[in-house]
Amino acid sequence: MFKKAWSSLISLDRNNRKQTFVITKKNPMKSVGMKLFLIFFASVVVLVVAMGASSYFISKNVIQEKVADASLQTIVQTSRKLDILYNSFEDIFKQALSDSDLKLLILKYYSAPEGSFDQMEIGSQIIAQISALSNADTMYAISLLDKNGKAIVTTGNPPNTEVTDTDWFKKVSSAAEGVPVWLETRNDGFFGTQGVKSFALAGILPDISGGQDHAIVLFEYKYSVFQNEMNDVKMGETGFAAIVSPDHRMVYDPNEELVGSGSKVAVNLDQAQYSDIVVDPSGESQLVVYQQSSKTGWYTLGSVPMNELLAETKKISGITVLMTLIAALVACGIGYLVVRIIARPLVELRNLMKEGERGNLVVRCTVNSRDEIGELAQSFNQMMEQITLLVQQTNRSAQEVLSTSSELSEAARKTAASAKEIAVATEEIAGGAGSLAVEAERGSDIMQTIGKQMEQVVEVNKDMVNSATQVQQASKQGTEYMVELISKTNSTEQMTRSLIEKVDHLKESTRSIRKILDVLHNVTKQTNILSLNAAIEAARAGAAGKGFMVVADEIRKLADQSKQSIDVVGQIIETIQSEIDETVSVLSTAYPLFQEQIASVKEADTLFNQVQEHMDGFVQKLTDVSLSINRLDESQYALSAAIHNVSAVAEQSSATTEEVASLSHGQTHISEELVRLSEKLESLSDSLEAALTKFRV
Template sequence: MRQIFKLASYIASLFRNISIRTRLILFFVLLSSLPLIILGYISYNRSSNAVESKIEYFSSEIFAQSARNIRFTMDIIDLSCREFKMNDEAIVQIKKYRKDKDNLQDVKTDLNKILSAKFTNVTIKNCIGATIISEGEIIGNTVSYQALRNLDITEDDIAAAEEGKGNSVWVVERSKTNKQNYILVLNDIYDEITGSKLATMVVVLNENYFYEVYKLIDIKEASYLFIMNSEGMVISSNDAEQIPISHNYSNQEVVEKVRKQVEENSTENVQIIKGSVQSYIDNEKYIFCYSAIENTDWYIMGAIPFGYVTADSKAIGMAIFNVGTVIFILAILISLIISMSILSPLSKLEALMQQAKDGNLNIFIDDKFRDEISFLGSHFNEMLNNIRNLVSRVSNSSQQVLKSAGDVTGLSSTYLNSYEQVALSMAQIAQGASEQAENSQDTVAFVNKLSDDINKVEDNVKSTVEIVEHTKTLSENAMVAVDSLNKKSLQTGLVSEKIFDNINILNTDMKQIERVIKFIGSISEQTNLLALNATIEAARAGEAGRGFAIVADHIRKLAEQTREALNSISTVIRDIQEKTKVTASSANETQIIIKQQLEAVGHTDNSFKAILKAMDEIITYMGKYSESVNAILKSREETLDAINNISAVSQETAATVEEVAATTQDQITGIEELTKQSKLLNRMAQELNESISIFKL
């Protein structure tokens, strides 16, 4: 909030450089005209947009209805064509011709009667006639000879009719002979039984066939009305000179915009049927409204001048401008009148203030009105009355001040001489006290240095004691560790002896196992020998000893497997014996090492006991040394206190003398300043008398 107030104050200060009259006129015009301008601008824009959108919408609706009317007009022809194709007599005549070409004249006569009943200018306005073509021959016709001669029905037209597959195909042809444009409605006629093509019917329409629809379009300003296909070719126009028929429309920008708008806004299920685009014709802006004609790729188009659409909104804008101009002029006139009512009394007040500035206080403002300026004049009169009274009192006071200032100047000179003598004496006393304080400070410095050295010795003694105590603690811990190591070494020795004994027992057992294996081996060899003898005996027995031979062979094989197993066991036992010997040797060496370790542990234990005893003696001596240092420190403190007392007394004396000297000097300075101020007061009193003398009371 404070920042906003500061910003407002700053902005207000900028306007102080502009006269009040200019400010009043400027702000009154702005406050009265600016809202109207903003409101008018918004109203103009909204009304313009609303009018333009409404006109575009209704124009699109009109063209949509016109598209339906054109579709209805086209349906009349389509319906007539379907009725003809459903006429049994006509179909019979066509088949009759196709069956026998010699019947051409009879067929023509009959078909011409049927065609004349439906396709003439009497039955359908602007219908020139119709013709039936079968196998390249005209077999029926109601078109005049001259028109038929000018009309050139090409193979492309016949092919277009085939693409319609029985539906009407609308095309525009331009005669090469008379340059006349014709609208052709092409229909193929099929046999309902076989489905084969019988003939092609061509209905010829005048280029003004859709002119009646253009008359129904109630847009007076729509200067261009025409029908074009999706490729931009003009099918029909209300002004063939401006928009030639059977030619591509000259403004291809409109064609592209319509095609693009239809493609962008159409979906697979929804086909855009109406809309509008904007373009220029001869540098004039137009709105082109279009609407698709059902079941064709045709669009009915209308070009409406943009000026016609914006005419009403421009009229509204002009009315707003005229009203705004009148209000602007009235605002200036009213602001001038109000500024004159303010500035006229202010000018009078300014002139009287100028007289008061020149010293004339004997003036008076006579303003009987009741606005703020009148109150300002009344306050100005009161201010002048107060100033007159003040000037009168100041004049009397200045005379008295002038007399008193002279007396003060004389007394201050006398006091100044006395205080200068006192200041000189105090300066000598202060110098002696300062020298004594400096000597005391030097002594204190030496004692403090000695005290610092003693404190360092004390700190070193404490550190040494702490290190010795820590070393003793470590020694005691080492003693405990050595004792534990000694016990573990004894236990290790006992375990090693047990291991050595177990290894010797294992070695003895392995030798017994070896003897058992040798015994089993001899039995296996004997079994093998017996099995061999049994095999020989069985062979001698012949067929009777065959079964015994088989048993003997199995026994021999088992004996061989036993021998192989015994060899493997012997190898393993020999390896175990070798490893047992190595383990026994290692165990024996371990016993020797353990004995040596026990001796070393004993020596270490004795060494730590000696160190521990020495540490106790060092701690005792360090305690006595610390007591001596503490006694020295106590003496140092007493000496330092005494010296500090002496130094403090000397410093207090010096400080007191300096304070007295400073006070004396301040008094001298004050007296000098008093003398100076009394002289200045005397001069100012004289100047005040001279200044007051210019006022007229």
Template structure:
């Protein structure tokens, strides 16, 4: 029955422990708190970093796109500068051609027949046709001189033109008023100029007579004069095809990226790309805000730039660049949503990567937290067993971190406590043995004292009988002499026993002193343990400082990697390898930062556990101090016992001396029979005094016995307290 009850009790205790562990884990256990801490520390910075990085990414994309598109527009302006120069060179080649020279030079026309002159004009017309056929950039060539020598390609009747009105138009005057001139054989020419239009008196007359001229974007004009006649012979005009120019504006990098490239003349004429009408509802004019701003900025000397505007219900990034050496402007328009779409793609990539790495970090963190929690729970279970006094337990955890150091310190502390308890038990057994001997000696002394009291009573009776019966004095004296011998033997024996009790008291006092020395060693060991725990706490704080320093280095590494990525993106394809390296560095910085944060959490937990261990050590120090106080009380009790035994020994010595004197005087008693009556009276009085002294001795011995019993009880209590510890 007893075994069954014990097994049921053990099962209940195990069940309660399991429930308590589950309760601790569910309601705020260490693992749950650390996991929650990891999630909070991980997710909050990730959200903040994502928001911050996305802002930077969008701003960076806009800035880089702005720079890139300004570069694209600037490159396009240089390309169109080349087109302008090519058109000017082409018209110079036409004027310098031998056939054109023959057609418009009076000196070369002299002496030619009409047939030869017609042939020269026909050859000149073929020359112009060849120019248009071989270069799609040009849509028309017009050599305007007079009705006989003018050539138009595409052709329309010269009769429709009023040469007098033509020479009064602004575009004619603009060409002929150019001061710079060149001499090409027999013709003098001006520097070619760019015309936005030659509609006045020329295009108008052709349209009036239903003659459709090829559409042109702008023209290159040059005048030529016959040196021989010294008269303005005519003007040559080379039209740039509007369809070709619009197609050129369409076929560029900006258009491929979803943008538009426009050309703006100094007067505000807008040339749009070929597919503008397909995707856009409105056509900009010189009064359109962004066109007006571009023209205004170039007039102020700002040759290139970028800004944002709204047109046709959408937001655009507008970039512009003035064509070098010319007043024309190249304008680029890119919808902002196309630019930001790349940032949104980047945002999606960052979010996906963040989720993946966050999941990985959480899984790894939970794994390590559960592993550490398992070891800590194991240590806690062993602590609970040791708290009940079982010093046979030992923590078997092989780790090279603070938890391993804690387990080693605990094992060392248990071994020290085990040694101290063993010494305490041995000392308690010795004290109990000495107290048993003292108790036995005290009992024997009490018995002897009772015998002495009885003998003294007999002596008193004998004295009375001697006074009454003088005739029987000899027999009584013989008996008295015999009793005196017994009393002397008993007194000597009592003196010897008192001497033994005194020695035992001294041994007990020495034993208590040894116990005090052991307790002092226990205090020293406990103090050393507290110092070790404090050093462990200081080491943990130093580790925390180092981790914070590593976290700072990780942040700076990440910032450096970000700057490197920006520089690599600015360089373009050339810095793609460096961009990959910078990305890897940034990833390593993120991983380092997360690792330092996890280690920082572990260090904080170790610091808390160190504080708990220090609290337990302080509590143990208080218990040892209480034990010292008990030892001091026992030592004091021994000192009192020793003093009482010393007093007893002195009294016994006095009694022994008195009895020896009585023994020496018995001869005198025998020789003084005649005075027996008086001596008997005196003997009776002395006997009463001895009886009183004996009673006092008995009381002192009884007190010694009671104190010995109390000391024995204290020793047993100490032994029972030591039995709690299992060693």
């Protein structure tokens, strides 16, 4: 019935895209649902069993105590009633012992010749005297015996054997005069001739003559006296009531065959009153109560089997077993409902959080209850929504950074290529300026021999014109390159500034993410505090709150898992923040280089303009030289000065071109460094994008 609680499918629909997550089947004994079920089941069953067992033992003890008290009261009342009877018997017996007429007749009996008619007549008078004391309903016979055990007179059957050796005769003979002695029941009477059971009261009649001729008075009572008094005493259905002598012989028993034998109840007769449970030799427990008679010393004893006393309590134990089974079934049903209501939503949230931990941000919880679990599910969905938005925004920013870094890298490569071209052009200009200086020196030599080498001057003039034209073209090309370089450098500066702004925006976004994560972290702390408060309240509730204590503990564990997930996202955000800081550092390093590059390019442009101006002047000078060749003879000194001027200009041009070459090499180095930084920025952008690919939105 509970397997449905351990494995299930959660279907989620977001943006018309259905995704199904399979919850892995866990060990049911380790789940919170099974723990709640076992706690509830054990609580109910233990409570029912405890109540049933306590009811059973309490009722058992109550019944045992009540029955013991009732049985003891019955025995006490029976014993007191028998004492009244015994007392009446003793009163009659004492009346006989104190009867002076009886004593006188006995004296006469002893004084008369033995066997004479007078003795027989006196015996008849004695019988008539003692018959007046007898009661036909209770008394069987009254006998007078001499010290030798011979019957003087008897209202019953005389003894057919000697009684002096009997234990009862010895007991009576050893007693003091006038003291009643109670004798236990005998099956054939005390003379062995009656054929019926009887018990007796005997004593020594004092001799009024002061001699040694004592007479023993024996009052035999019918066994039916006990039956009449004891038949109404009920000790349960199978119990019994009996009279036992101090030496454990049965004076009375409902089973007449046991009269005179040993007691069938193994109990010590050492107290005046007794009530306790005794185990007989067969191993059966019995409730035994007895009360000792203050007259006879006999014990009125009652015994009831414990099985009979506790027969009603067995019904209670049967009802307890039945109620335990019913409670177990009810606990199973309620436990199943608890599993469905509490455990399944918690399992669903746990698996969804694991999916979120693996980067799947499209998971949402479908629990719609209005309790704390429903609020937790709503908080989880809101958290996932916020994280999804932040990751999407970060992803877009990363794409923009990657695009900008690619553009910057391309611009840096173009700048490096232009710098290399400028360096080549500068080297050509330097070479032309060097050639011009050589030619100027040669022109100075030629001027010394101008008269002889006019034709050589003309040729040299043509070469100089050509060289000046090449230098002018190279200068113009250099100027154009410088204009293009300035334009590209300005574009690079604008892109770098834009990249810095976008990186700042990205940094602000990551700070916002961090703030939201702090809020979520506080939410998990508050959830943990709430779970702790719930655990405290559940502990105050005692056994009834154990199930809620487990729920509170699981909510605390869920809050800890949320905290761990938030910490993972925080670490990722920290990584992104670190990479953004590295990007900002790289851009901060590159921007001054761009500023230096712009200054160098502007200086190179100024130098190229100066070269252009000098080259324009140089061309004009060459034109003048060409025009002045015809007047060479007339203006030799002027030509020599012009050649000196040309030589100076050539030297200045050479120095300028060397400076431009040096700046070009610096520009090339700056361009290469810019390319390297652009590639590093692109690598950082790729790392940022790779980190964001972990999340699925």
